[in-house]
Amino acid sequence: MSDANTDTQRFQEVARSLRDEIGRVIVGHDRAVHHVLISLLAGGHCLIEGVPGLGKTMLVKAIAAALDLKYSRVQFTPDLMPADITGTTIIRESGGGRHDFEFEPGPLFANIVLADEINRATPKTQAALLEAMAERTVTVAGESHALQAPFCVLATQNPIEMAGTYPLPEAQLDRFLFKVLIGYPSGDELEEILGRTTAGEEQAPRQVAEGSDVEGMIRLAREVPIAPHVTRYAVALTKATHPDNPEAPTITTSYVRYGASPRGAQALVLAAKVAALLTGRFNVSYEDIREVLPPALRHRLVLNFEAEAEAIDADAVLEEIAMGVRPEGA
Amino acid sequence: MQTSAATGQSPRVDSEAELFALVRAVARRIRLKDTLRLAPRALALALAGTLLGLLAEPRTGVAGLAFFVALGLAGGAALLVRQLRRRPGTMAAAIQVDRGLGLNERVSTAVHLVRAGVGGPLVERQLGDARRHGAAADAGAAYRLAIPRTDLALAAGLGLLLAGLLATPTGADLRAAIGRPAAPAFANGVGARPESEGQSETVLAESASPAAANDLAELQRAMEQLWLSSNPEALAQRDALAELGRDLRTSSVSRDFGRELENGDLAAAGAALHELAAELPDMNAGERAELQRDLELAARTLADDPILGPQFQQAAEALGSSRESIATANLDDAANNVGQLAPVLAAEDDLQQRIAGLEQEIGELGGTAAPDSGLDGAASLTSEINPGAGQSDGTAPGLESNARGRESDDLEALGAGERLDAAGNLEIVEIEADEDGVVGNFAPPTFQTSGDPEPSLEPSAGDYGYAVSQPDVATEVPIDAGGIVADYFSPE
Incomplete structure (x- = not known):
């Protein structure tokens, strides 16, 4: 991709094609698919949450299938060890009767890693993902191994089965750019799902982009300009989640124990840039910020006991914050 | 880089020029709208200042409608000038363009990029995108002017209040009631006693001085002071005594007393009554009967006088029952009271002359002020000060x-x-x-x-x-x- 015109056109073409190919497999969930794509094109990792059977794994597999990228799937279980995902050093016989230690890469060494049911693994194994997700390197036996770009972890988790699970710690959650919620399909969507999956052959997505395309799209998204007042709006929204902020709204001071980190503000702006490009715009708007606010910050808020007692979730807090924080000129 | 056929400049320069023209136009409209919004507030402030100034006029001592109007207008004008000097920033105007046209921060981002000199593969696309969306728009659509109804209503309300206060009798009464001095000197009250006349005279001299009454408000206050000091009851008393004098001129016994009363020489009338009291023991029955009729006539004529009426009545009754000494004592008391009325009536005459003079001055000034203030010359002012003027109860109801x-x-x-x-x-x-x-x-x-x-x-x-x-x-x-x-x- 040489010039900006070509780049942006290609960006929108690939995004549209990706959406179409995913749509061949996934019925409905347009908003969730849109957010997962934003996360992918922003170069971030995405945590997908939903009850079993809603197509979380299928969504990730569809994305991987539509992209000519190396894909691996790790089914997280309690007995999964860190080395099972990072890889390990093995002794390999070389010529002349010599034996050398050789690093055998684990499933993390892929472009798209599906961490299925991530909350079933022990914290030790979950923590093994931290370095990979944050620094895109894996250290085994004192030796760091860089992961291939693009690198994207798409993790799924089930919110209802708590027995035998290990909720992700805040530090781990903070590494995910987005947390996307997948809800139940509507009646029409369910009818279409049944029509597609219970008769004939299931359709499979076609490859529409290569790894280099994705890399180029990630680079391009970071160059989308953002005006200072829009940045200030993102900052104001992030600050509004901090309960110790004197200007925080009442819902924050009442129900939030810990607010969003600077990484949350970064996620807001970065994701908003992708959202702008996906809508054919070349600048970030207030609307883009509001659009990505829930998936970018919902997993970064730690709510208190009162919120739990009153069934107030992070989305309710963010919705009220979005209504209360007025952008400049409004 | 391509150049524009129209201007010979690069498309980016053209884009910037078009965008900034739109932003500047909107900035002008923002300033105009802010000024339009502020104008009624400034007017309301001017009216409120005028209103307060007029209401506080008697207490502050600062007089003159024109002064307060000028003061209020000056305050409003200062606000307007301050507003006109405030120019909205380019970025603020650009944000309003985005907001007004729903451009999703395209123009403001473009303005930021141009001002910051930012370059990059997407900057040109962004500028072109902003120009494409903003070029067709006009400033009127980007930033609509609105009539500040609330502020106009406030100004109109204050204007009506001021007009009502200036132009209606109720408003004038209210203004007089609010503005009347809280504690006028006791000596200026109705029926001031002779000792206080000197003090009253001083007040009158100060308040009625034409030099001091240099405007309508001061004249109004002076007139009010004069009415506070006036005693219309004394004038009614003099009329009743003159009428009694005319009736007694045909009497053979009380003729001298009647003549002096008719002439208005109350000191001489008092002396004549003293003489009548002194001659009582020497009068025959016929003369005493005639005197008794004269005294009864006097009691009836002066029935409204709480002092003289009863005294004449008691004298007549004493004479009828042959209690000569009581009749003489009552006649002497009445003679003293008639004599004491002389200086009171003289002071009242002087007071009425001053009131007449002030009425004339107010008439002249009031005629000038009438178109603006709504006052109908001296008559309005007089009735405003003393609505009971001309009534005969002598209690000056306006003072209630x-x-x-x-x-x-x-x-x-x-x-x-x-x-x-x-x-x-x-x-x-x-x-x-x-x-x-x-x-x-x-x-x-x-x-x-x-x-x-x-x-x-x-x-x-x-x-x-x-x-x-x-x-x-x-x-x-x-x-x-x-x-x-x-x-x-x-x-x-």
């Missing part, structure tokens, strides 16, 4: 509201020579002798409570009003019969 709210300080303003002797129930029986040694006898006071058009002899504690007895005695007191009153009204 003045009595409301009097503080005990009014009583404390009384000098030692102004202490009134009274019964514990406020029934004034006599006062101390003045500098001339004159002692007046007084009938029970008539109490006029505030807001009650009918005189009441049974005021209740807490009522405020004023008591009217002799025309030469100031008896305006709060009717609370408390300790304060006791300090100034002690029974002898």
Whole structure:
């Protein structure tokens, strides 16, 4: 991709094609698919949450299938060890009767890693993902191994089965750019799902982009300009989640124990840039910020006991914050 | 880089020029809208300032409608000038363009990129995108002007209030009521006693001075002071005495007394009555009968006079029952009272002349002020000051509201020579002798409570009003019969 015109056109073409190919497999969930794509094109990792059977794994597999990228799937279980995902050093016989230690890469060494049911693994194994997700390197036996770009972890988790699970710690959650919620399909969507999956052959997505395309799209998204007042709006929204902020709204001071980190503000702006490009715009708007606010910050808020007692979730807090924080000129 | 056929400049320069033209146009509209929004507020401020200034005029001593209007307008103009000097920033205007046209921050981002000199593969696309969306838009659509209805309503309301205050009789009454001095000197009250006439004269000289009355408001206050000091009851008394004089001219016994009364020489009339009292023992039966008829006539003619009427009536009855000494004593008392009326009426004449002079001045000034203020010359002002002018009850009803709210300080303003002797129930029986040694006898006071058009002899504690007895005695007191009153009204 040489010039900006070509780049942006290609960006929108690939995004549209990706959406179409995913749509061949996934019925409905347009908003969730849109957010997962934003996360992918922003170069971030995405945590997908939903009850079993809603197509979380299928969504990730569809994305991987539509992209000519190396894909691996790790089914997280309690007995999964860190080395099972990072890889390990093995002794390999070389010529002349010599034996050398050789690093055998684990499933993390892929472009798209599906961490299925991530909350079933022990914290030790979950923590093994931290370095990979944050620094895109894996250290085994004192030796760091860089992961291939693009690198994207798409993790799924089930919110209802708590027995035998290990909720992700805040530090781990903070590494995910987005947390996307997948809800139940509507009646029409369910009818279409049944029509597609219970008769004939299931359709499979076609490859529409290569790894280099994705890399180029990630680079391009970071160059989308953002005006200072829009940045200030993102900052104001992030600050509004901090309960110790004197200007925080009442819902924050009442129900939030810990607010969003600077990484949350970064996620807001970065994701908003992708959202702008996906809508054919070349600048970030207030609307883009509001659009990505829930998936970018919902997993970064730690709510208190009162919120739990009153069934107030992070989305309710963010919705009220979005209504209360007025952008400049409004 | 391509160049524009129209301008010969690069498309980016053209884009920037078009965008900034739009932003500048919107900036002008923002300023215009802010000014339009501020104008009614400035006007409201000017009106409010004028209103407050006029209401506070009697207390502050600063007079003149024009002055307050000028002050208010100056304040409003200062606000407007300050607003006009405030220019909205380019970025603020660009944000408004985005908001007004729903451009999703395209123009403001473009303005930021141009001003910051930011480059990059997407900058040109962004600028072109912003120009494409903003070029077709006009500033009117980007930033709509709106009529500030609330502010206009506020200004209109204040304007109506001011007009009502200036142009309607109710407004004038209200202004007079608010602006009337809280504690006028006790000596200026109705029926000021002779001792206070000097003080009254000083007040009159100050308030009625043409030099001091340099505008309508001051004339109005001066007129008010004069009415406070005037005693229309005395004029009615003189008319009644003149009428009595005309009736008595045909009497063979009281002819001299009647002639002096008709001529208005009350001192001589008093002397003639003294002579009549002295001649009483030498009168025959026929003369005594004629004198009795004359005294009964006098009692009827002066029935409204709480002092002279009863005295003549008692003298006639004493004469009819052959109680000569009582008749003589009553005639002497009446002669003294008639004689004492001479200086009171002289002072009242002087007062009426001053009032007439002021009315003339107000008439001239009022004629000038009438178009603006809505006042109808002297007549309006006179009625405003003393709505009861021309009535014969002599209590100056226009002063009723003045009595409301009097503080005990009014009583404390009384000098030692102004202490009134009274019964514990406020029934004034006599006062101390003045500098001339004159002692007046007084009938029970008539109490006029505030807001009650009918005189009441049974005021209740807490009522405020004023008591009217002799025309030469100031008896305006709060009717609370408390300790304060006791300090100034002690029974002898």
